[in-house]
Amino acid sequence: xxxxxxxxxxxxxxxxxxxxxxxxxxxxxxxxxxxxxxxxxxxxxxxxxxxxxxxxxxxxxxxxxxxxxxxxxxxxxxxxxxxxxxxxxxxxxxxxxxxxxxxxxxxxxxxxxxxxxxxxxxxxxxxxxxxxxxxxxxxxxxxxxxxxxxxxxxxxxxxxxxxxxxxxxxxxxxxxxxxxxxxxxxxxxxxxxxxxxxxxxxxxxxxxxxxxxxxxxxxxxxxxxxxxxxxxxxxxxxxxxxxxxxxxxxxxxxxxxxxxxxxxxxxxxxxxxxxxxxxxxxxxxxxxxxxxxxxxxxxxxxxxxxxxxxxxxxxxxxxxxxxxxxxxxxxxxxxxxxxxxxxxxxxxxxxxxxxxxxxxxxxxxxxxxxxxxxxxxxxxxxxxxxxxxxxxxxxxxxxxxxxxxxxxxxxxxxxxxxxxxxxxxxxxxxxxxxxxxxxxxxxxxxxxxxxxxxxxxxxxxxxxxxxxxxxxxxxxxxxxxxxxxxxxxxxxxxxxxxxxxx
Amino acid sequence: xxxxxxxxxxxxxxxxxxxxxxxxxxxxxxxxxxxxxxxxxxxxxxxxxxxxxxxxxxxxxxxxxxxxxxxxxxxxxxxxxxxxxxxxxxxxxxxxxxxxxxxxxxxxxxxxxxxxxxxxxxxxxxxxxxxxxxxxxxxxxxxxxxxxxxxxxxxxxxxxxxxxxxxxxxxxxxxxxxxxxxxxxxxxxxxxxxxxxxxxxxxxxxxxxxxxxxxxxxxxxxxxxxxxxxxxxxxxxxxxxxxxxxxxxxxxxxxxxxxxxxxxxxxxxxxxxxxxxxxxxxxxxxxxxxxxxxxxxxxxxxxxxxxxxxxxxxxxxxxxxxxxxxxxxxxxxxx
Numbered sequence: 001x002x003x004x005x006x007x008x009x010x011x012x013x014x015x016x017x018x019x020x021x022x023x024x025x026x027x028x029x030x031x032x033x034x035x036x037x038x039x040x041x042x043x044x045x046x047x048x049x050x051x052x053x054x055x056x057x058x059x060x061x062x063x064x065x066x067x068x069x070x071x072x073x074x075x076x077x078x079x080x081x082x083x084x085x086x087x088x089x090x091x092x093x094x095x096x097x098x099x100x101x102x103x104x105x106x107x108x109x110x111x112x113x114x115x116x117x118x119x120x121x122x123x124x125x126x127x128x129x130x131x132x133x134x135x136x137x138x139x140x141x142x143x144x145x146x147x148x149x150x151x152x153x154x155x156x157x158x159x160x161x162x163x164x165x166x167x168x169x170x171x172x173x174x175x176x177x178x179x180x181x182x183x184x185x186x187x188x189x190x191x192x193x194x195x196x197x198x199x200x201x202x203x204x205x206x207x208x209x210x211x212x213x214x215x216x217x218x219x220x221x222x223x224x225x226x227x228x229x230x231x232x233x234x235x236x237x238x239x240x241x242x243x244x245x246x247x248x249x250x251x252x253x254x255x256x257x258x259x260x261x262x263x264x265x266x267x268x269x270x271x272x273x274x275x276x277x278x279x280x281x282x283x284x285x286x287x288x289x290x291x292x293x294x295x296x297x298x299x300x301x302x303x304x305x306x307x308x309x310x311x312x313x314x315x316x317x318x319x320x321x322x323x324x325x326x327x328x329x330x331x332x333x334x335x336x337x338x339x340x341x342x343x344x345x346x347x348x349x350x351x352x353x354x355x356x357x358x359x360x361x362x363x364x365x366x367x368x369x370x371x372x373x374x375x376x377x378x379x380x381x382x383x384x385x386x387x388x389x390x391x392x393x394x395x396x397x398x399x400x401x402x403x404x405x406x407x408x409x410x411x412x413x414x415x416x417x418x419x420x421x422x423x424x425x426x427x428x429x430x431x432x433x434x435x436x437x438x439x440x441x442x443x444x445x446x447x448x449x450x451x452x453x454x455x456x457x458x459x460x461x462x463x464x465x466x467x468x469x470x471x472x473x474x475x476x477x478x479x480x481x482x483x484x485x486x487x488x489x490x491x492x493x494x495x496x497x498x499x500x501x502x
Numbered sequence: 503x504x505x506x507x508x509x510x511x512x513x514x515x516x517x518x519x520x521x522x523x524x525x526x527x528x529x530x531x532x533x534x535x536x537x538x539x540x541x542x543x544x545x546x547x548x549x550x551x552x553x554x555x556x557x558x559x560x561x562x563x564x565x566x567x568x569x570x571x572x573x574x575x576x577x578x579x580x581x582x583x584x585x586x587x588x589x590x591x592x593x594x595x596x597x598x599x600x601x602x603x604x605x606x607x608x609x610x611x612x613x614x615x616x617x618x619x620x621x622x623x624x625x626x627x628x629x630x631x632x633x634x635x636x637x638x639x640x641x642x643x644x645x646x647x648x649x650x651x652x653x654x655x656x657x658x659x660x661x662x663x664x665x666x667x668x669x670x671x672x673x674x675x676x677x678x679x680x681x682x683x684x685x686x687x688x689x690x691x692x693x694x695x696x697x698x699x700x701x702x703x704x705x706x707x708x709x710x711x712x713x714x715x716x717x718x719x720x721x722x723x724x725x726x727x728x729x730x731x732x733x734x735x736x737x738x739x740x741x742x743x744x745x746x747x748x749x750x751x752x753x754x755x756x757x758x759x760x761x762x763x764x765x766x767x768x769x770x771x772x773x774x775x776x777x778x779x780x781x782x783x784x785x786x787x788x789x790x791x792x793x794x795x796x797x798x799x800x801x802x803x804x805x806x807x808x809x810x811x812x813x814x815x816x817x818x819x820x821x822x823x824x825x826x827x828x829x830x831x832x833x834x835x836x837x
Contacts, residue, residue: 067603074562074563082581093571093574100571104567112811115552120821438585446585498830
């Protein structure tokens, strides 16, 4: 059969498209929920108007984004059964539980309290209204945790036994599934990367307004918040990435060998900066390497042995029988590099930004600015950057917005494709996981439908985001500044229009 | 009762919750073209469910996720077998969710009108297709010895299932109309009640035929009781609507949905998806279920989480308890 149309190829493309697309919205949702809640907390505590304006502005962008996240998430819940029914039969006893937990505990939380937050400005006292946003934030984080625990089980199955007579895997230790080191490290890495993403989003959009000298008060606050989030999030993403990497060296040596295009085991093992190789022959033609660094990434020393692709392939053939146990090496290799490259570039830009726009106590008198002025971009002690460089600084900050999104997309492509040919590592191969009776025509139909629908919605969403980004924070009204004191609203005027309506 | 029996009841409960809650959401979506005469009225309708539709939809995700966890074979067979209807439902739910959220975000006439078309059609299609899906589950479909669906898309469009689709479509529209009567003020409230009478009578006829057909094909004493309750509640809802008891009317149309779904699940038990090819190949609560350990964990989770969910969702309805009318809708989107 033509390999390009093998059932699992189509199903994998579909899963890849729908999941990477869904995950463009997820990190923004997670981080913007918390950041918006943080800004709203600042408003409730200080009553400074700039915080309320910023809350409304970022909250609006958050809502445009979460709408897409929610609806594309429904597809995720359905498609295991639709395209991967044999997977579902085999792992449902284990994999279904975290999904059900996610729905029961996290989705209800998010979706119910988001409704209260959107429509609650004139119905809830401000502290309760604020609490709703924090509930949403907690919901998004819990949701991420449960689904990552489920994914971690695919990366490193634990707490189960195989029931031969039923032909499936069965759960023996749910607590272990939820708390194994893979799940903790993946959750830590994904959540910190989410904050890097949201921080960069905030930095980029604040820079857009500051470059045009608009909405300066709110955007200066947002810029600082974004920069700090980028730096803290980026640093923790790197730390958690290192932890997760070490775990993967142990649990999936093939994935990490592929990530490095390390064909044959070496001691000490070098880190590859650039490689171009021949997959069939199993070696690199061109390789630029840093000696010993890979040993350090794997084992915290500069001398130890790291197994290569050919070694692991042989070991797996001995363990699981004949076959090719190598993933797509170029995708793993470059995916790993794009993930780290784009992620760490955004972190570096954030770190630079934090220094360049530092606050007044670190600046000489003549470079300090008032509350309504765009900050100077100051590299050295006494001199601000010239107008051209300053403009470029803001432009680069705007582009940074996209970097963590690219990084997390490649991160998922790397981690999922690096696990191939397994869908559950060492337990179930991807080709045995597809729905046996779903026809090629049906899969192609759904793929065309989802891809075109998602493309249209992407255009709609980006245009809408752009419109609201350009519009900037709204002017506050009398009602905004006088939130109700009673639940259900203060009924002074029965015919008063709702503060927000669809 | 053994745990898989408990979970059969819980899955039925989750689907009932979904059809009760999103049932009126779908109904309200359909009424935007049937009842509303202009944009302010359409917006009144949409805003009666504005704060709650998203939370209501999670009942579906929970029903699907719990089916995956408690009855993996059922989940796998249902979702792979009913591939195209579920694809259409998915597309409807995606477009519908975005439509609610985005419609108000631009002032252009075209933009708003297109999203309004979307709300109507996606509500209508989803309301109809859920009936088709459940009709087929109850009737039984072509499952082979591996519990895989081997029929075609067209097999799913049989008269019984299509009638089921018409029942959910009309029942949800009726449910939406009595909900609208309960949640609005002014002219639209009066017209919602009038419309509810017409739609309700049509629903009563369709539902009676469908439920009797179900009873004749596979019913027993218990399902007959549920049938009687469903039909009696629907008639009582119509009467309550006629005499202007809107709260009662809505509660009773809710009872109709609960009893009708209960009847379908009672007819189904102990199967979860009967095979029309060979009885041996039917999925049952026993051969489709997860291990006792998984079911035990799930039971704890549901026992703790479900009541809390119902409490805070209930609280949401209380916060937004006021009726709304065209005077409450600001001419321009404020924020």
